[in-house]
Amino acid sequence: MSFILERSNVDEAGWRRAAESALQAGGRLAALWGTDETGSFAAHALLVVHDQLLWITLPADERYPDLSHAFPAAGRMQRAVADLLGLRAGDDARGWLRHGAWSADSMPLRKEHPVDAKLPEGDPRYAFVRVDGEGVHEIPVGPVHAGIIEPGHFRFSVVGERVLRLEERLGYTHKGIEKRFESLSLEEGARLAGRVSGDSTVAYAWAYAMALEAAAGARPPARALWLRALLLERERIANHLGDLGALGNDGGLAFGLAQFSRLKEDLLRTNRRLFGHRYLMDRVVPGGVATDIDKQAIDAILVEADRLEEELGALRAIYYDHPGLQDRCINCGRLTGPLAAQLGVVGLAARASGHALDARVFPGLPPYDELQPRLCAHRNGDVAARIVVRFEEAFESLELQRRIVRQLPAGACLAPFAQPAEGRFGLGWVEGWRGEVWVVLEAGENGRVRRCHPHDPSWQNWPALEYAVLGNIVPDFPLINKSFNLSYSGADL
Amino acid sequence: MDKLLRRIVLAGIRTEPAPIPDPSLRTGTPTLSEDILRLLGRALAIRHVDAGSCNGCELEIHALNNPYYNLEGLGIKFVASPRHADLLLVTGPVSRNMEEALRRTYDAMPEPKLVVAVGDCGCTGGIFGESYATRGRVSNVIPVDVAVPGCPPEPAALMQAILTAVTNGRRSSAASR
Numbered sequence: 001m002s003f004i005l006e007r008s009n010v011d012e013a014g015w016r017r018a019a020e021s022a023l024q025a026g027g028r029l030a031a032l033w034g035t036d037e038t039g040s041f042a043a044h045a046l047l048v049v050h051d052q053l054l055w056i057t058l059p060a061d062e063r064y065p066d067l068s069h070a071f072p073a074a075g076r077m078q079r080a081v082a083d084l085l086g087l088r089a090g091d092d093a094r095g096w097l098r099h100g101a102w103s104a105d106s107m108p109l110r111k112e113h114p115v116d117a118k119l120p121e122g123d124p125r126y127a128f129v130r131v132d133g134e135g136v137h138e139i140p141v142g143p144v145h146a147g148i149i150e151p152g153h154f155r156f157s158v159v160g161e162r163v164l165r166l167e168e169r170l171g172y173t174h175k176g177i178e179k180r181f182e183s184l185s186l187e188e189g190a191r192l193a194g195r196v197s198g199d200s201t202v203a204y205a206w207a208y209a210m211a212l213e214a215a216a217g218a219r220p221p222a223r224a225l226w227l228r229a230l231l232l233e234r235e236r237i238a239n240h241l242g243d244l245g246a247l248g249n250d251g252g253l254a255f256g257l258a259q260f261s262r263l264k265e266d267l268l269r270t271n272r273r274l275f276g277h278r279y280l281m282d283r284v285v286p287g288g289v290a291t292d293i294d295k296q297a298i299d300a301i302l303v304e305a306d307r308l309e310e311e312l313g314a315l316r317a318i319y320y321d322h323p324g325l326q327d328r329c330i331n332c333g334r335l336t337g338p339l340a341a342q343l344g345v346v347g348l349a350a351r352a353s354g355h356a357l358d359a360r361v362f363p364g365l366p367p368y369d370e371l372q373p374r375l376c377a378h379r380n381g382d383v384a385a386r387i388v389v390r391f392e393e394a395f396e397s398l399e400l401q402r403r404i405v406r407q408l409p410a411g412a413c414l415a416p417f418a419q420p421a422e423g424r425f426g427l428g429w430v431e432g433w434r435g436e437v438w439v440v441l442e443a444g445e446n447g448r449v450r451r452c453h454p455h456d457p458s459w460q461n462w463p464a465l466e467y468a469v470l471g472n473i474v475p476d477f478p479l480i481n482k483s484f485n486l487s488y489s490g491a492d493l
Numbered sequence: 494m495d496k497l498l499r500r501i502v503l504a505g506i507r508t509e510p511a512p513i514p515d516p517s518l519r520t521g522t523p524t525l526s527e528d529i530l531r532l533l534g535r536a537l538a539i540r541h542v543d544a545g546s547c548n549g550c551e552l553e554i555h556a557l558n559n560p561y562y563n564l565e566g567l568g569i570k571f572v573a574s575p576r577h578a579d580l581l582l583v584t585g586p587v588s589r590n591m592e593e594a595l596r597r598t599y600d601a602m603p604e605p606k607l608v609v610a611v612g613d614c615g616c617t618g619g620i621f622g623e624s625y626a627t628r629g630r631v632s633n634v635i636p637v638d639v640a641v642p643g644c645p646p647e648p649a650a651l652m653q654a655i656l657t658a659v660t661n662g663r664r665s666s667a668a669s670r
Contacts, residue, residue: 101589101626108625119625124593143594146573148541148554151591172590173545176626192620198549198645242555255497261559262507268556272647279549281644318497489547492590 003364005427007055012065015045015058019070022047022054028344029071031438031455034060034081036111041087044453045074046427046438051363055427066090073344073460080493084109084178097171097492100124108179115176115183131157131165139474143172147478150488154477161473166466173492181452182444186212186419187286189449193439194281196454197490202228202235203432204439204454205284211441211452212286214426218417222409224288225367230301230404231280231289233397236433237308238267238279240390240397243485247387248319250479251328259315263308270304288414298405305398312398316391329384333480335468336381345464347435347457349484352389353381359431373400381468386483393433419447434487435461456490508563512649514657518639520610520632535568537659540578540602544595544634545588545627549645550612554582556648564652569659575601580658583635586614586621587628599635607658610640611651619644 010018019029027049035042043064047054058064066089067074078089079096086107095104102108103122113119131138136159143151153169177196181189193208194201206228213220241264248256268278274297275283276290283290293301319325335345340353350357358375360368376392378385420426420443428439435457444450461484469480541554557564558571572578575598587595599608610631613619618629631637641654 097590099590101592106625113625115624116622117625143591144542144575144598148551148571150543150546150548150551151594172594173543173585173588174590174626175545175586175588175621176624177621179624179626180621195547195549195620195644198547199552201549242552255501258560259500259504261556262504262561265556265559265561278647279552279645281549314496314500318500321496487548489545 003053003362003429004051005053005055007057010056010058012058015043015056015067016065018047018054018056019045019067022049023070025049028346029067029074030436031440031453031459032067032074032077032081033440033453033455034085034087034109035442035451036085036109038111041085043081043087043089044440046440053427060087062086063088071344072342073463076463077459083107086110094127095122095171097174098122099126099171099174108176115179126169128155128167128169129165133159135159136164152488156474156477158474161475163469163472163474163477166469168462168466170462170488171492173489175489175493177493178451178453181449184449185447186441186443186449187447189441189452190286191282193452193454194284196493197456197487198279198281199239199487200235200432200434200437200456200490201279201281202231202284203430203437205282206232207428207430207437207439207454208441208452209284209286210428210430211426211439212420213417214428215420215424215441215443216417216426217420218287218415220288221412221415222367223292223411224413224415226404226408227289227293227413228284229367229371230401231275231283232430232432233400233404234267234271235280236397237394238264238271239433240394241267243482244315244319244387244390244394246482247329247383247479248325250482251325253319253322253325256315256319256325259311263311267304267308270300274300285414287416288412290414292413293405298408301401301405305401309395309398312391312394319387319391326384328476328479329387330380330382332383332476333468333472333483334380334382335464337379339467340381340464343464343467344460346460347431348389348393348433349386349435349461349464351375351377352385354379359429359436362429365429367404371400371403383479383483419443422450432457434458434485454490454493456487458486458488458491461486462491504560507560508566509561511567511656512653514660515653516657518641518654518657520637520640535659537569537580537655538572538578539569539580539582539655540572540575540598541582541584542595542598544583544585544591544631545621546585546612546614550584550615553645553648553651554584554611557651562648562652564655569655575599576603578602578606580607580609580655581635582609582611582655583631584611584615586618586623587631587634589626589628592628592634595634607639608635608637609654609658610637611654612646613642613644616640616642
């Protein structure tokens, strides 16, 4: 961790003030979570203001000030804190992660409960916001969807085919990840971090390793950092290929799915051959990376990059020239720049709405400070723009791969380090393919995890989908949803 | 259009031979008789339910339909409703929040029906285990015929598990396209 982090304890007035001044300075809320300090509780918020990171901590017993007026994305994060720890902010008392598996007064993340506690069941009912008026009706979708996709519930209020309102209800894949972390050693936690959202396993594993290394005051070898970047870019390419295929398919061009899924499979097979795992799980470990590469592997990556670039170029020309696909995608699911900023949208979706947000261009995150990646963005904020950004980023990642393997520093790729002392903390921040992934980690006694909060970009971007779909027709929802491709598991925890 | 057709021709046919069924993946004795399985043949309809996975297994289930594995080429396809399905493919440790939805999906399937539990989490609960939020393995919630481990299981292993469920491990009818 070589970025500058400012950490301060605040009171309620300070909590409000910090959020307001961050908002006025054009900053954003990166994450919000709570902790049980054994005997007392605290709410935490992470704010990013230009090139400054601000971590504020507010001791709280029951209620603390609501930040959702300044940062709308805070709403669901605050509800999750209420469900897990019982600290409340704002006036939406409906459970978010709590569906009925535990009661409103159980609070499973409190230290008093063991991980396998049997908690009393709660009321599973949920009050969706009703839209009234002539001809309005509701379409409930999920949690089990028609395709091969994660579970969640979407409640559409429509007139004819036009969407008047979409309300998401998530939390179905809540697996108690944060509680599980607290039953693991710091070393074991890396494996769990890599499974918060499987499609972003490299981003999470790296963010966790970064947090643990920061807590321990350790620096992984330069070669390890460069190899991590190689793995992260390969994860980005694989996911973009998959999404580009699926978007073609949802837009009525099945040819795209067949072609892109073939290219993705080729890439995954190379991953398996060179790194031992198709999705690169458990390749990033605390202290470095688990697999080094040799001259032969470098050659294979370079050959693959050339071939993929040619194929990607040909498919891009076909996508951009295809009237049927363009008709489906242009002006569909539009998220305007100002709205994206107001909602605090991050990652790929933010860049497609004209915002220059990418942790890889933030100063002080090696090796990207040396690699200097090109930030890919678009202004329109529609499905077509999110397709363009994916194409451009895939090309840029292929170029980054080339630079990485050609300039790879010599030396070890793994350096063991002493476990951090109890109470030490660290922060990890990685730009995954979907957006920024954060891991906040605090060491406990004897090398255990005291608290770990992984934060997925989907927390910020799910609410934006509710806006992007407004005024569109219901049959375009799968296309719009896919163009964001958000994680359920990552935000359900 | 000519560019598109050119790509199709250039890519050629990539489909690989299907794996051979492996009876050791069975969790118990077959629930369906030989007669019924012969009737089902390989024309199998699958309904997938993510009961709480990290979405890693979903990536590999998607891969089953890419040109290399071409599951549909074997007569096996994914369907949108449990009412159309012969086989339920379940991923994840079953979260408490998905427990009821999983049961209802299973109940909505017509008899006879098969269940394949996918991945380390589906088989044992995996790294998430059982907790206030999860019920662990799939068989803690619904009956399971075949369980395929892996994190995530690779597409060939998934295919093998599906073919094992539908053939009772008979080799002859499953392997050829």
